[in-house]
Amino acid sequence: MKFVKSISVITLILWQINMIFPTYLSAKTHYQSTWNSLKKHTTPQWLKDGKFGIYTHWGIYSVPAQGPNGTWFANKLYEDSQGPERKYHEATYGPLEKFGYKDFIPMFAGEKFNADEWAELFLKAGARFAGPVAEHHDGFAMWDTKYSEWNASKMGPKRDVVSELGRAIKKRNMKFVTAFHHAEAWFYFPTWDKRYDCGDPKYSGLYGPIHEKYALPTKAFLDNWKGKIYEVIDKYEPDFIWFDFGLKLITDSYKQDILAYFYNNALTHKKEVVVTYKSHDLPPGTGLLDWELGQEPDLTYYDWITDTSIDDGQGWGYVKGLGFKSVNNLVDNLVDRVSKNGYLLLNVGPMSDGTIPEEAKDRLLGIGKWLDVNGEAIYGTTTWSIAGEGPTKIDKPSGNGFNEKNDLLYTSEDIRFTVKDNNFYATVLDWPGDKILIKSLAPKGKTWTGLYPAEIESVTMLGDNKELKWEMTKKGLSIKAPINKPCEHAFVFKIVRRNPFE
Numbered sequence: 001m002k003f004v005k006s007i008s009v010i011t012l013i014l015w016q017i018n019m020i021f022p023t024y025l026s027a028k029t030h031y032q033s034t035w036n037s038l039k040k041h042t043t044p045q046w047l048k049d050g051k052f053g054i055y056t057h058w059g060i061y062s063v064p065a066q067g068p069n070g071t072w073f074a075n076k077l078y079e080d081s082q083g084p085e086r087k088y089h090e091a092t093y094g095p096l097e098k099f100g101y102k103d104f105i106p107m108f109a110g111e112k113f114n115a116d117e118w119a120e121l122f123l124k125a126g127a128r129f130a131g132p133v134a135e136h137h138d139g140f141a142m143w144d145t146k147y148s149e150w151n152a153s154k155m156g157p158k159r160d161v162v163s164e165l166g167r168a169i170k171k172r173n174m175k176f177v178t179a180f181h182h183a184e185a186w187f188y189f190p191t192w193d194k195r196y197d198c199g200d201p202k203y204s205g206l207y208g209p210i211h212e213k214y215a216l217p218t219k220a221f222l223d224n225w226k227g228k229i230y231e232v233i234d235k236y237e238p239d240f241i242w243f244d245f246g247l248k249l250i251t252d253s254y255k256q257d258i259l260a261y262f263y264n265n266a267l268t269h270k271k272e273v274v275v276t277y278k279s280h281d282l283p284p285g286t287g288l289l290d291w292e293l294g295q296e297p298d299l300t301y302y303d304w305i306t307d308t309s310i311d312d313g314q315g316w317g318y319v320k321g322l323g324f325k326s327v328n329n330l331v332d333n334l335v336d337r338v339s340k341n342g343y344l345l346l347n348v349g350p351m352s353d354g355t356i357p358e359e360a361k362d363r364l365l366g367i368g369k370w371l372d373v374n375g376e377a378i379y380g381t382t383t384w385s386i387a388g389e390g391p392t393k394i395d396k397p398s399g400n401g402f403n404e405k406n407d408l409l410y411t412s413e414d415i416r417f418t419v420k421d422n423n424f425y426a427t428v429l430d431w432p433g434d435k436i437l438i439k440s441l442a443p444k445g446k447t448w449t450g451l452y453p454a455e456i457e458s459v460t461m462l463g464d465n466k467e468l469k470w471e472m473t474k475k476g477l478s479i480k481a482p483i484n485k486p487c488e489h490a491f492v493f494k495i496v497r498r499n500p501f502e
Helices: 002-020 022-026 045-050 070-079 084-092 101-107 115-124 161-171 182-188 201-207 219-236 245-249 252-268 327-339 358-377
Strands: 052-056 129-135 175-180 240-243 274-278 288-292 304-309 342-348 415-420 423-428 435-438 456-461 470-473 476-480 491-497
Touching (some): 070 101, 115 161, 129 219, 161 175, 161 219, 182 219, 219 252, 304 327, 327 342, 327 358, 342 358, 358 423, 423 435
Parallel strands (some): 052 129, 129 175, 175 240
Antiparallel strands (some): 415 423, 435 476, 456 491
16 A cells, blocks of 8 residues: 555656646657657747758759759759750760769869858858758768768768768857758669669669669668668757658658657757658658748648749759849748748759859848848748738649749739737838838728737838838728838838737
8 A cells, every 4th residue: 555655646746747847747758650659749949930041952963063953964864865964964074874973973072162151151141040962862972971982071072061061050050951862862863774884783872772663662772761861860960851752762660760760869959850841751740841942822820841942943953054033032932931831941052162153142142131131020920810912823832832933023012921029020022112001901890800000009111110100091001111222122011019908
């Protein structure tokens, strides 16, 4: 009986501790390798607050630097004998049978790569998280890995790029991103084709194991895939792991193990982490959904992220002659995504010598300049009850996304909403002229979602900060704009609210 009473007393004490300090016991909870357990994971607060990050596609593919999609150059090179990639390659480097993809590695020198310069640029751009593609489809790892001699530490730049960027980014209090595409390495090269070096077992460490065209991945391939991710987690402690669509090839047990390992590792180090995925490659709720080159048409109940590129095509890696999106387009799309419960991960493709193109630098600094003035309406905000208003519409994303339009021009009637504490932010995506009318705030009937007139304490524009004249009309909230523009792109009206009945 004394033993039973002792157990009861201990149970009572633990219950009382959990009631007083609820995080004490929950912090000890470990994730199991099951979807039920992994669904308990939530989006980190740092991502909810930070909204905007940058990652880089830098690898062997930056040597030929050919598009339209630079990171898929090698796949097209080997699989399409009549395609532009093969024609360019053979005209420039000779027959594929004699000069294969592996032969670009000595040319991938990265002699001007400077992790601190990259990280400082990303910080000035306003990014709150950043990092590299750790390994792309091509099987070339950008860190010193024990799983393959084909890595940037031993070949090409002979630098541990993941390590150097990790230190530089963390030193600036940004969260560290590592992106993985290496599941696609199973099908990226035609290893069944004996005509080329990709079909030679001597080079399987780079091109992937020799297998039949439609064979499923082997246990050895899956173990290597998982081992590399474990290694990066253990050696470099990323805060954010991004996965490309190749997760479809990976069996559930391996995916579950990876997530459980990463989430439990974060608990051990007392930090918050996130994993992103595409389509339905993971069950909803076990990670964060990513739309590639995409965005939601309206406010969603779930949060999500977009990965898009600073170039105006789908180069991802650096591609010679490829243009770049305008700062106006990049800013507008950041604002649009945040208003709809989304985040933005913007890609930059450095050149093979390790320099970031000047056009990309200009755009990044342009985003940063805008955020210096208007970041208050982005960082630390949350969505309102509607995303905004205006005539410009976006199609629904399909598949993995791909509904982003580079030529989409928002108007002065396109307005996006965010909120923080008692502040309501209405971001107008083009200069409003003398006045702006926010129709959604009009006092009308039972469908009304707006503000009481007595709820508005003051109205200013960020960057100008002088009180503006306003009037609540039957058509909406009318605000007189400042005479001068405080920035070059989207313009934020800040409405300070109060309790109208106090």
